Amino acid sequence: MSHDTSSGGIRHGGTGHGGGGDGARAGENTRAVGLPTGPAVDERPLRLPVYRSTTYEFATSQEYADVLDGARPGYSYARIDNPTTEAFAYAVAALEGAGVDGEVRGQAFASGMAAISTTLLALTAAGAHVVASRSIYGNTYSLLDGLLRRFGVATDFVDITDLDAVRAAVRPETAVVFTETLSNPTMTVSDLPALAGIAHAAGAALVVDSTFASPAVCRPLEHGADLVLHSGTKYLGGHSDATGGVVVGRPDTMAAIRSARVDLGPCLAPDEAFLLHRGLETLPLRVARQCATAAEFAAAVAAHPAVERVDHPALPTHPGHGLAARLFDAGRYGAVVTVTPHGGREAGMAFADGLRVATIAASLGGTHTLVGHVGSTTHRQMSDDSLQAAGIGPGAVRFSIGVEDPADLIADALASLDRCAEQWRPADRPGAAEG
Ligand SMILES: Cc1ncc(COP(=O)(O)O)c(C=O)c1O
Missing domain, CATH: 3.40.640.10 (Type I PLP-dependent aspartate aminotransferase-like (Major domain))
Structure with a gap:
């Protein structure tokens, strides 16, 4: 009754809603909520179906109780399982x-x-x-x-x-x-x-x-x-x-x-x-590319004279490089790169604002390269001194590297760093760049 597929595979509504089991014609609203819910498909769909239903019908009260108890596999209610x-x-x-x-x-x-x-x-x-x-x-x-x-x-x-x-x-x-x-x-x-x-x-x-x-x-x-x-x-x-x-x-x-x-x-x-x-x-495809671009990007920006520091484990100077090489899949060191230009907070914000390919936005891990000035966003509760104590420069800018062409991302960052270099000079170590 509840799995009636007699009309050419069209599945009808639940017990008692379809049209008056005793022969009497049910009212229009009863029939409306009992309208067929769609074809019952025997083939396995290639793509994942989206089950929006918050609830599932059972043939008997015992079947319902057994699913709730875990005595038989099944779904009962969306918050529990879907x-x-x-x-x-x-x-x-x-x-x-x-x-x-x-x-x-x-x-x-x-x-x-x-x-x-x-x-x-x-x-x-x-x-x-x-x-x-x-x-x-x-x-x-x-x-x-x-x-x-x-x-x-x-x-x-x-x-x-x-x-x-x-x-x-x-x-x-x-x-x-x-x-x-x-x-x-x-x-x-x-x-x-x-x-x-x-x-x-x-x-x-x-x-x-x-x-x-x-x-x-x-x-x-x-x-x-x-x-x-x-x-x-x-x-x-x-x-x-x-x-x-x-x-x-x-x-x-x-x-x-x-x-x-x-x-x-x-x-x-x-x-x-x-x-x-x-x-x-596409996780492995995306992440492999994002990691490779991040490593290339980190090395390229680290060499720029306006840069005080770059944090990325692919750089041999990063304190976690050896550990990452041991624990991570070969050549993959993550795809977040933090770039700290000379000149502190103001320089960091100007560096981020000067980017044209990367977008200023929250979050990470997507196909677009996203950037944020760390001290005014994710770590905004911290003073410059407490940022420094945590090993984060007040000018730090976090890049979540996307899937764009590496050359475009690098050219974009270098152009913005060139503009920073005109205004902010390395305080004590001209031209220095470190991992
Ligand atoms: C490391 C880390 N863990 C957990 C979260 C929280 O994730 P969600 O925003 O999906 O709740 C975030 C969000 O940025 C994150 O970066």
């Missing part, structure tokens, strides 16, 4: 778990922050302790330092490259060591195997935000991480047109995250899931 959304989560799990023995699973979220907040809530309780990198994404920092602290979860922020400091910070209540594969804007590389060793010795989970790397650069689960998460809004989607997040890990840990997701409700919308899933298909 086939399109699940397809995205499965796809990221396949990418992140490619080199891992045993099963890994993914859960999709409405945003990167939804993935991060749900994960942290799932893994902690009042009295728990977190050790986090000092240079993590601003909202992750404020979540740990504000909201979670209010609920009795204490966080110590440390220089994640100082393994002794990490070791000294963990304690018996430490539930999570949290870091990013590559951090903004200095592209600091985390020593994932060493951090996993420290976390596991303390009975804690290593949780890694790998947004800046993507699985086309590094897969943290292969290096000992317990959970890897992403803002899918960046490289995974890749086109700056979909917001989402995802967490991947082993089934036992993922069960707690799924349960917290269902309770908290930050489910990924199916249309967004479709776009994010489609983005994954």
Whole structure:
């Protein structure tokens, strides 16, 4: 009855809505809501269908109860599970778990922050302790330092490259060591195997935000991480047109995250899931090119006399170069490059404003090259002195390298730097450029 395909494959509405089962003709509104919902397709569609339905019909109450209980596979309600959304989560799990023995699973979220907040809530309780990198994404920092602290979860922020400091910070209540594969804007590389060793010795989970790397650069689960998460809004989607997040890990840990997701409700919308899933298909193509362009771009701008410093792990002078060469896929060092011209804040803003190919905009990981002056955008809460203390020049400009032709991006940056050079001169080391 509920899967009636008698009219040439046209599927009719649910039980009792189609037209009065006892022979009586139902009213027009009853018939309207019971109109056929479309052809029942036996063939497997090549592309991912978008299931917008928030609910699913069952033949019996028992079938419905069994799906809710997990006694039989199926879908009941969109916040709990959705086939399109699940397809995205499965796809990221396949990418992140490619080199891992045993099963890994993914859960999709409405945003990167939804993935991060749900994960942290799932893994902690009042009295728990977190050790986090000092240079993590601003909202992750404020979540740990504000909201979670209010609920009795204490966080110590440390220089994640100082393994002794990490070791000294963990304690018996430490539930999570949290870091990013590559951090903004200095592209600091985390020593994932060493951090996993420290976390596991303390009975804690290593949780890694790998947004800046993507699985086309590094897969943290292969290096000992317990959970890897992403803002899918960046490289995974890749086109700056979909917001989402995802967490991947082993089934036992993922069960707690799924349960917290269902309770908290930050489910990924199916249309967004479709776009994010489609983005994954070109992830290696895009990211390989973006990484190659970023390395070429970093080397070219580092040689310009108006430049004080360039942060990119492909440069042999970058402190994370050796680690990146060991942990990342060959020749891929990420595609974010931070360029600091001489002349401080004013020079940095003028450099960004003078670009014509790159666009001033928030976010990263898309096909367009996007730039932002760090001190007035992502790190605007910090004074010039605290920026300097964090190893960030007040004039730093972050480039998220896109898929444009490298020569155009380089010429654009060099032209803007030429204009900067006329106004701002290197303070103490004329012509110096360093990684
Ligand atoms: C490293 C990192 N993690 C998490 C997020 C949050 O992602 P979303 O904006 O999708 O919530 C961002 C956003 O910029 C990010 O850069």
